[in-house]
Amino acid sequence: MSSARDVMKRMKELQERREAAFAPLASVMEQRESVRGEIARLLKEQEQRLAELDGPYRSAFSGALTGGWSAEELTALGAEEPARRGRPKASRNRPKKASSTLPGDGPTGPATAEIPAQADAEDSEAKVEPETVSA
Structure with missing residues (x-):
């Protein structure tokens, strides 16, 4: 061992x-x-170098269009249409509206939420129930 x-x-x-x-x-x-x-x-x-060529490329493409070439002809020859520059459309940057968190909100209208103080006051009044429509 x-x-x-x-x-x-x-x-x-x-x-x-x-x-x-x-x-x-x-x-x-x-x-x-x-x-x-x-x-x-x-x-x-290299991405930075390519980005630096965006302006001159856009100008040259525009010059070719001004010189009588169509965008379709240029793309058929292998030229890519330049990327759009400037601000994006406003609808893309706009923050979305805050959506309601109440159940039932939607195309038929907002849902109603019962507030406790209102519930007490309503208990003492006569309530009218809406009619239900069958499909």
Whole structure:
């Protein structure tokens, strides 16, 4: 039978071998992360360069239209119509109206909510129930 000291020594040897086997993987993982960072930086730079060409492209496309070309002819030749610039339509930027949280609100009209003080006052008055129409 092995002593506890021998078992611990063997366990440490096994762990050292496992760590040594992982070291190359850790190194490649670090290199890959570095390359991903470089790709992101280059992509951002190239997108900026492309954005800087939007104005001249828009002008050149407009010049071709003024020179007698139609947008369809230009796109058939491989030119893309320039992206729209300026402010988007107001309807896209307008915040949506706050919708009511009352059940029953909708095309037929707003639902009525009973306020406790009103309920007490109404209890003492005669109530008239609306007629129900069957379809």
